[in-house]
Amino acid sequence: MYSITNWKNAQKPNYNINVDKVFPYSEVPYLGEYNLVKIPDAPNNQIEHVDYWGEGRIVSADGITGFTNCYNVHHQYHLVSSGTDRDTKIPNRVPVASYTDCDTSAYIKENSVTTVTVTDASRINPSCAKDIARIINADIGRIVVYGSQADSSGILILAVELEKKGLYPCPNADLTEDLQGLKFNSHVAFLNTLESSNYLYKNITNSNNEAAV
Template structure:
């Protein structure tokens, strides 16, 4: 039991182990709003650290707890409970009336603390509200030691911090000054949006997809969605090769709504498997398959000079998780054929693009990499087996169409011929027949089908 008499008679705080901070109120009972200097004294500064229910640095045979350079919020008559300073007044103590009436607003200004920690003690609604009140929305973080995410304590804290768009950051590595509390074997960290954006970017670039997904799903407010969108844009601008894998993981773990709110439409179309038109950015020609087949029942792939809406230029991406990454099969709707590259090369090392009825080869799989070019979101479509990006021929045939090739060169470089726009196919034709029989392709098939493997 707390005793006012015992507290008054207790020895003064240990300011050898602990730093004596400005206006600690350690020697004063709870005064409410009466003649108090609120912390921080200067409106231009923030309080670096408040330890809620803290008692200062405590070292015992069972472990280490507390911090030596912070303010400690605690019961007005609480004394140090363990260690060499047991029974002394708490250093740098900011008082609250009791454990269910946690109001430090008379002592600590709103939105004024960079770091709030809490160790093992209950986080009831009043405590959570006070922590949420004092932590700074733009620069703040909150660390809870010794808690599980499923507890009522963390749910209370999550609810209050969410009001300031401060969210739980899974598997966050604490800075050195917050480590070393050996009395606790776990910690949960809530970060402001600036730190969260940096952490999310780091997780995706390091291919820590599960961590990135957990973090993304915790940022479930409008400002959180906006922050996620900024990270996605930054990843695209930086040329990240991991963004599609991250999006796939998020989409397939129940994060559909986040993808809809925070990711570009084209990426959504790909992941959702919706019908799309694939248009070469340089030549503005949509990808299609030939009306004719060769002796292996395959069809050459072309860029069409004018058609951008029919079923013939309609495609669907099917994602597959493989070797810790996402690859796609690309299916033409008119012929139900899958895009692949020829096993043979021309004199430049390029490979013709074909549609085939089977899709059981690695040659049918593609990486899809988003790239921002002059304000337009484009994609590199890169064959998984040959690491060749798709492009259209620089020359046209007599109809103005261009043949599809796999490029024997840098698939990720600045070559604009490798850029494709992916847009919703808003008009799909009924039926499975093609209106125009392209006899002009017959000679080409006769020349190529006998020298290639399908």
């Protein structure tokens, strides 16, 4: 159970490590019923990166999680859970009402995000999956779920929603440098038809039949 009081009294986000995107609702509870200013702020702009259930960059004894330059969608009263910033407010936080009521439509426009990452696949539920599918730009976008296998429940739930937008699961597909370096030893990327076809072709030509299935 989250404490509203603890959240209100928590230290401000660490913007020495994380890039401050000056998001006006980062330190405000969920206001989904109001008419808010949505991101991105210009019609043709795209949001480069949203980390769903993200907490910003965390460096601990077992490795690195999170990213320094993205928006972090999270429970409205959740605080950073580990590392040197534990119990501080999450940087660039986009709030959702709860873990099972994941609606960022008051904050993030549809089809406006280029990259969505998830570093806690266990929190993927139908509501979360629908919201990820809503915000991702299917033409140029990609979703990466770390620390998960293609047959895990979270991946299967997400696959149902992303297939509607023409995005398909590609286990351990190559990642760009900005998405590498985390502590996880596996991931599932969801790619568009062209990129997933290239992924399939590469695995077939390399005799990686298991990944090509």
